[in-house]
Amino acid sequence: MNEAVVxxxxxxxxxxxxxxxxxxxxxxxxVDVARALDVSHGSxxxxxxxxASLREAVAKRWLERVSxxxxxxxxxxxxxxxxxxxxxxxxxxxxxxxxxEDPEMFATYLTLAREACTVVKAHKQDLIAxxxxxxxxxxxxxxxxxxxxxxxxxxxxxxxxxxxxxxxADEWADCTCSTRVDAVLTLLLRGLAAR
Amino acid sequence: MNEAVVxxxxxxxxxxxxxxxxxxxxxxxxVDVARALDVSHGSxxxxxxxxASLREAVAKRWLERVSxxxxxxxxxxxxxxxxxxxxxxxxxxxxxxxxxEDPEMFATYLTLAREACTVVKAHKQDLIAxxxxxxxxxxxxxxxxxxxxxxxxxxxxxxxxxxxxxxxADEWADCTCSTRVDAVLTLLLRGLAAR
DNA sequence: GCGCTGACAGATTTCAATATCTGTCAGCGC
DNA sequence: GCGCTGACAGATATTGAAATCTGTCAGCGC
Numbered sequence: 001m002n003e004a005v006v007x008x009x010x011x012x013x014x015x016x017x018x019x020x021x022x023x024x025x026x027x028x029x030x031v032d033v034a035r036a037l038d039v040s041h042g043s044x045x046x047x048x049x050x051x052a053s054l055r056e057a058v059a060k061r062w063l064e065r066v067s068x069x070x071x072x073x074x075x076x077x078x079x080x081x082x083x084x085x086x087x088x089x090x091x092x093x094x095x096x097x098x099x100x101e102d103p104e105m106f107a108t109y110l111t112l113a114r115e116a117c118t119v120v121k122a123h124k125q126d127l128i129a130x131x132x133x134x135x136x137x138x139x140x141x142x143x144x145x146x147x148x149x150x151x152x153x154x155x156x157x158x159x160x161x162x163x164x165x166x167x168x169a170d171e172w173a174d175c176t177c178s179t180r181v182d183a184v185l186t187l188l189l190r191g192l193a194a195r
Numbered sequence: 196m197n198e199a200v201v202x203x204x205x206x207x208x209x210x211x212x213x214x215x216x217x218x219x220x221x222x223x224x225x226v227d228v229a230r231a232l233d234v235s236h237g238s239x240x241x242x243x244x245x246x247a248s249l250r251e252a253v254a255k256r257w258l259e260r261v262s263x264x265x266x267x268x269x270x271x272x273x274x275x276x277x278x279x280x281x282x283x284x285x286x287x288x289x290x291x292x293x294x295x296e297d298p299e300m301f302a303t304y305l306t307l308a309r310e311a312c313t314v315v316k317a318h319k320q321d322l323i324a325x326x327x328x329x330x331x332x333x334x335x336x337x338x339x340x341x342x343x344x345x346x347x348x349x350x351x352x353x354x355x356x357x358x359x360x361x362x363x364a365d366e367w368a369d370c371t372c373s374t375r376v377d378a379v380l381t382l383l384l385r386g387l388a389a390r
Numbered sequence: 391g392c393g394c395t396g397a398c399a400g401a402t403t404t405c406a407a408t409a410t411c412t413g414t415c416a417g418c419g420c
Numbered sequence: 421g422c423g424c425t426g427a428c429a430g431a432t433a434t435t436g437a438a439a440t441c442t443g444t445c446a447g448c449g450c
Contacts, residue, residue, distance in 0.1 A: 007423090007424090029410085029411060029412085030411075030412065030413090031410085031411065031412085039424075039425090040424065040425050040426065041411090041412085041413090041426095042413085042414085042415085042424070042425060042426075043423080043424055043425080045412090045413065045414080046423075046424080049413090050412080050413075051411090051412065051413085151374065151378045152378065152382070154375055154378060155375065155378035155379045155381075155382050156382075158357040158358075158375055158378075158379050159354040159355070159357070159379050159382065159383070160354070161356050161357045161360075161363070162353040162354070162356045163353075165356075165362070165363075167360070167362035167363070168356070168360075168362070179346065180349055180350065180353055183346045183347065183349060183350035183353075184350045184353050184354050186350075186386075187347070187350050187351075187354065187383060187386035187387065188354070188382060188383075188386060189386075190385070190386040190387075191381075191382035191383060191384075191385040191386030192382070192385075195390050202393090202394090224440085224441060224442085225441075225442065225443090226440085226441065226442085234394075234395085235394065235395050235396065236396095236441090236442085236443090237394070237395060237396075237443085237444085237445085238393080238394055238395080240442090240443065240444080241393075241394080244443090245442085245443075246441090246442065246443085391450100392449105392450090393448105393449095393450090394447105394448085394449085394450100395445105395446105395447090395448075395449100396445100396446100396447100396448100397444105397445095397446095398443105398444085398445090398446105399442100399443095399444090400441105400442090400443095401440105401441080401442075401443100402439105402440080402441065402442085403438105403439080403440065403441080404437105404438085404439070404440080405436105405437090405438085405439090406435100406436100406437095406438105407434100407435085407436095407437105408433100408434080408435075408436105409432105409433080409434070409435090410431105410432080410433070410434080411430105411431080411432065411433080412429100412430090412431075412432085413428105413429095413430095413431100414427105414428085414429090415425105415426100415427095415428090416425105416426100416427095416428105417424105417425090417426100418423105418424085418425075418426100419422105419423095419424090419425100420421100420422090420423090420424100
């Protein structure tokens with residue numbers, strides 16, 4: 001198991017994800033992580049000052065895996081309305097896929113995210129900033145008409161919570177969900193559009 | 196305590212709410228309710244087949260107290276856009292007030308509502324039907340332009356979840372909340388408006 | 391007859407003893 | 421010196437026995 005590999009924070013995080021996957025959030029202990037790494041649990045505390053900070057780091061990795069592909073979409077050229085819709089649908093798809101493919105892991109992520117609320121807030125700010133960028137672009141293109149892109153971005157984020165906030169995950173399997181997504185997106189894009 | 200009053204379902208519900216308020220959801224037992232009513236707990240089971248059904252009935256009462264004033268607004272005459280905004284703000288205010296004034300009771304209500312999901316679904320359907328009514332009116336007035344009022348009503352409901360779904364209650368105290376409400380309402384009303 | 395009582399069985403919760411975990415640190419070995 | 425170990429104290433979780441609760445029902449009293 002050990003492979004004589006140096007013990008880096010990165011390696012600890014990878015193994016921690018494995019342990020979380022195998023044991024579940026409630027039962028996964030620092031001792032389990034250390035055992036999987038074939039070191040004493042004291043060594044883990046050399047890289048992370050507490051169990052909470054280790055969990056936070058795991059949460060951060062997960063959230064970065066969500067925002068990275070979105071940032072890519074936000075950076076592409078093209079008409080803002082199309083891009084915004086693509087961006088939002090990508091966000092919803094990413095979340096929906098996660099909960100469908102591995103609901104147990106999603107529950108773990110959800111609890112973890114609740115704890116690491118600083119990290120989650122930063123993630124939200126990051127996503128809203130991306131939306132703001134797209135909206136600003138849309139205003140420049142003459143496609144959108146909004147007073148304040150920052151406020152509008154927050155509003156878009158708030159108005160789509162049903163489809164990206166984990167609290168509503170139990171509705172995502174519903175067959176009417178895709179219709180509801182369409183309806184909300186239509187409404188919001190009409191609301192942003194210059195006339 | 197007893198007052199020799201006949202034991203009706205209504206009286207049981209009132210006292211049950213008292214007991215919930217005093218003991219909290221987790222600790223309130225059917226025996227507590229019976230004791231407060233000065234009867235044996237067997238008598239309570241004459242009116243409600245189970246503890247779950249008693250809780251469900253309490254939840255139903257609570258939800259009816261939310262929807263009744265809204266139904267009144269929906270029934271009033273006047274321009275649909277104004278009415279819709281008033282209706283939504285009334286919904287948000289009702290919820291926000293509850294959570295601010297008595298957060299503990301709100302937590303009780305929240306857990307109860309999770310259990311009584313049939314009752315909650317019916318409540319949601321009721322609210323969406325009210326919105327649908329307002330939208331249909333707005334279309335008739337020429338103020339709104341929507342393909343399908345039912346779908347649009349559901350979309351309005353989905354898009355305002357941040358401000359009425361209890362899962363987001365912890366954000367309602369935030370000072371930016373009122374700005375965010377304004378932003379979302381502006382966006383949605385623009386989205387519905389005929390041009 | 392009709393509604394209430396109170397004892398009962400099985401399910402659930404509580405509580406305290408026990409075990410495990412978190413976070414620290416002196417000291418070992420490379 | 422530097423990083424790791426493993427023993428330790430205090431905090432947290434687990435466990436199983438005892439207490440309480442849910443839901444039923446035969447029988448009492450109006």
